[in-house]
Amino acid sequence: MQTPNIETAQATTHQYVQWFRNTAPYINAHRGKTFVLMFGGEAVRHANFQHIIHDIALLHSLGIKLILVHGARPQINDNLQEKALISPIHINRRVTTRESLGCVMNAVGSIRLQIEALLSMGLANSPMYGARIDVVSGNFVTAKPYGIRDGVDFQLTGEVRSIDTDAIQRHLENHNIVLLGPTGYSTTGEVFNLLAEEVATKTATSLKADKLIFLGSQQGLFDEHGHLLREITPHQLDQHIEKYRDSNFEIALHLENAKRASLNGVNRVHLLSYAYDGALIEELFTRDGTGTMITDAHYEEVRTANIHDVGGLITLLRPLEEEGILVYRSRERLENEIDKFAVIERDGTVLACAALYPIPQAENEISSAEIACVAVHPEYRKSNRGGQIMHFLEEKARSLGIEQLFVLTTRTAHWFLENGFSHASVDDLPEARQALYNYQRNSLVFKKTI
Structure with a gap:
């Protein structure tokens, strides 16, 4: 059995190693x-x-x-x-x-x-x-x-x-x-x-x-x-x-x-x-x-993600995927869908992200899109970065002529309500999105008219 002093020393060394690695960028x-x-x-x-x-x-x-x-x-x-x-x-x-x-x-x-x-x-x-x-x-x-x-x-x-x-x-x-x-x-x-x-x-x-x-x-x-x-x-x-x-x-x-x-x-x-x-x-x-x-520069502006952000997205999303909060996305899928994502990045670290997916429109349906993969770095969840990135995607949706946004979530219902979304049902989803709904996850549906 290790003595407490050895365990303390190992913990201190581990913290130092982690800090030293984090200084590399x-x-x-x-x-x-x-x-x-x-x-x-x-x-x-x-x-x-x-x-x-x-x-x-x-x-x-x-x-x-x-x-x-x-x-x-x-x-x-x-x-x-x-x-x-x-x-x-x-x-x-x-x-x-x-x-x-x-x-x-x-x-x-x-x-x-x-x-x-x-x-x-x-x-x-x-x-x-x-x-x-x-x-x-x-x-x-x-x-x-x-x-x-x-x-x-x-x-x-x-x-x-x-x-x-x-x-x-x-x-x-x-x-x-x-x-x-x-x-x-x-x-x-x-x-x-x-x-x-x-x-x-x-x-x-x-x-x-x-x-x-x-x-x-x-x-x-x-x-x-x-x-x-x-x-x-x-x-x-x-x-x-x-x-x-x-x-x-x-x-x-x-x-x-x-x-x-x-x-x-x-x-x-x-x-x-x-x-x-x-x-x-x-x-x-x-x-x-x-x-x-x-600084007079835009130090943490919201921007559309690029291929160089994939590693940072994986680092941010994986813990949430492992907890079942988000649906798993492979590196290949992220690379293919990278233009759908918006990020807030500081010094090479992705602090927040979200994606906008336009939903195929059937006849007589309102032009809609889904916001997915909303994630904020654990150390910054009390900031307004989530709200900033949602605002960015809403403006992008408007520019695309989209009139209605949907989100599906299992854990963060109140946050979306606070950001102007309202309760909806699976039946409210456009037909193309209803066909892909995962009943095993049983996600709550919210919508917002923009």
Whole structure:
């Protein structure tokens, strides 16, 4: 007999193996892609930062091209306080005097060296063992003066003029990590203090990066009930920006730049917590992630299935077929009928499906169709994906001139009633469908006029 400890260890190992297998689609999808990762000086100081560095090394080892952009606000504040210098803040931006520029450069240089040192660790029994990472910094950011705003001269505070994307791309192709800070250089040789968030956003949009990731002080965005918003469009950010503008400028700045990046070609922007151990890994290698994703793309649109979805359909349908909830369909049948199916798919996983089968029409019969194979992934059955896919098929039926829909079910009668169907009988079915009715299954019949 196995001892409880051995059983527990085996269960843990099995969970790990399953998780590792489930990461394969994400590893393949992310390989060779370009990610810009921004974190502030607060993140650098946090106890979890060393774990973030380990995860960055892991992403690099998986073939992801990384540009790191760090901030330095608290470190600059400490340097200013130590030297008893005043660098006023106006409209949430530091006025960088010539006397305070040294404090900025000292803080930025110190953080750069700290990150380079952490990425160079290769101690045995550490996550960095065996990792060979070359980190490249340089004058990749050209800046210009922020100028005079509201009568205030911002002096050596600047904004991004351009990013040397060609040089950055060369370093990325050579498998280097590129490290940028909140400083830029003018064509006259001056150094300007910049907002790290703007450096990250300009870099991401100029490179047409696949992802821009902000590591901030909270996990993501939450609704009025305190529930994490896992996905949001850039146009929905305005209310959140206003909410945080006075209470948490860092988050407001992240959101403003997330919106800007998303509307300028960065398909996915992520908001994560730097305090959450493993946030990067969980966000990038699991289906639901751990933070908030901003995207202007149709991330989970309902679409007509294609031959590449057959494997996903089988995975979704087989458990329901084995329980007797759905009628068994062979792979060959699914392939032959694939154009009848609609799916909701995310990152290669079919989350929901249903099929529309027009029913041959006898003389004087109303044009009808059957909706079959309605299935939703177990983890998403409390969502509205079933309703979305039904709506899609109803619209498709209307476009085909179909006036009446039927469904046959043994287990989910109430769900169809909630979605506008009403009780019917076998006798209500069109003649062609009555002839195929399986009396052994004794399915309930529902219909809906559209």
